[in-house]
Amino acid sequence: MISDELKTVILAALNLEDWDFTETTLAAEVPGWDSLSHVNVVLAVEKHFGLRFKGAEVLKLRNVGDLQRLVNSKLAAQQ
């Protein structure tokens, strides 16, 4: 399940008012989420959650569910 916190960060990075994100949502399905704004989303998520992803971790992401799991695993590792 996609957390409201992650959803808010993604929406702000994409300048979107609202979007129904699910585990299987692909970037290409979301208006304005292209190869250029992808970096903005990643940077916004890193900044908001105080995380730093490896390049390979970002390139492995297939959908929003993968991003949520990456954030969760990084936050768990920090604790």
Added chain:
Amino acid sequence: MGLSFTSLEFCIFLGTCLALARSLRKVSAQTWLLVIFSYIFYLSFGALGVLVVTLSAVAVFHIGRQLGSLSDPDIRNRWLWAGIAVNVGPLAFFKYSAFILDNVASVLQPVGVRFTFTHHPVFAIVGLSYFSFSGMSYILDVYYEKIDPTQSISEYVCYLVFFPKLVAGPIVRAGELLPQLRKGLQFNAQDFEAGCAYLLVGAIKKLVIADQLTGHVSMILASPQQYSSFTLVQGLLGYTVQIYADFSGYSDMAIGCARLMGIRLPQNFLMPYSSVNVAEFWRRWHVTMSSWFRDYVFLPLEIGGRGTRNANVRIARNMIITMLLCGLWHGAGWNFVLWGGLHGVALAVYQWYAGRRQRRLQQAAGSTFRFGTLAARLLTLSVVMIGWILFGTSTLASAFTYLWRILTWAKDGIALGSPYILPLTAVVFIAHLLINKDRNLIEELGSYSVPTRTLTYACLLLILTTLVPSEAVPFVYVHF
């Protein structure tokens, strides 16, 4: 050279393949049959390519399995680099070694070191750039865990050598083709009709449009210093239409061949000359190649460099690097590199501009016909056409002469008249202007009534049979 999609021999080849494939029930037998027919097809282009693609396929299949079974990041990295080397190595040797050595010799000559590489062997392998990129995307997708590696050698070889897309694309990803191969070939009336429609439209684009233009266009591009500026403008318009009709015609025919067996290949051309900016042009021109560069070059550069403080500089740099490589992919020559550089700079400038005026540009990207949209289309087309001068001429000097003579409106030189260039240019540009660029008319045709479809196919057949020139010309993009 090789079996051409537009030859009678290929029709017999395709018909035989379809008849045999239809008689087979087992999926594995169908896959092997496609491998055998793909090898027969590729053998017609020369034995060396068959050898290279086979060695590449065996190596990449093995590396893919290793990447799928290992978890240690360091060892996986080593296999990844091995996979990249297996794909880049043949490209570097067969396509770029002469270019690299010639340029090294030119650089060293002023400092007194003289090399001559006149005996350097150059072997042109048709389709090398395409199957190398397919192999590379497979390795990267397995490495990034986007797909599971296939455990069947026949499946992987079939993905790599599948004859409709082998020599000039579309560059299909393994994630798109392998699941369809596993499901088995599907023979049904709808796919067969759609396949025939793609083949028919592709053949018209190639034979009726591109081949009619080739004669005059090639002469003008070969020696621009001999022709008047009006003739040069005609030549440029003709080349702009020829390269589109030739390559999109090939792609349509490739999609059509695969569709006859129920296999869906990705679309490669989406009315590119109707684009309102260069970024949109690259989402519509040679889509499978531009998305390849986006996913495997631009995106890793962007992600890796995301710490850079100035985002505009980072994006511009990455766009230019990506497009320079894209230019080099098309051919080992400075014309192609500069062509890529031109598009890279144009993309960077557009991106900077778009960032400042986002809302207005989003409005302009719509399909409605307005003066602003028309002006944006003309500006985009102008940039693209300047690029085609670099693409179509053989040397940088020739390209600059071409452009200079147009810009200074040189009246000396031969005034060559072609009965085809202006009418065919008008047909293609008006089609791009009037047809909704997001529609796929070939796919839509299947939903129309039987009389409408019958009439449409009859008209297309009539055009094809009455307007085909006497001499067939090889497809342009096969040489890349």
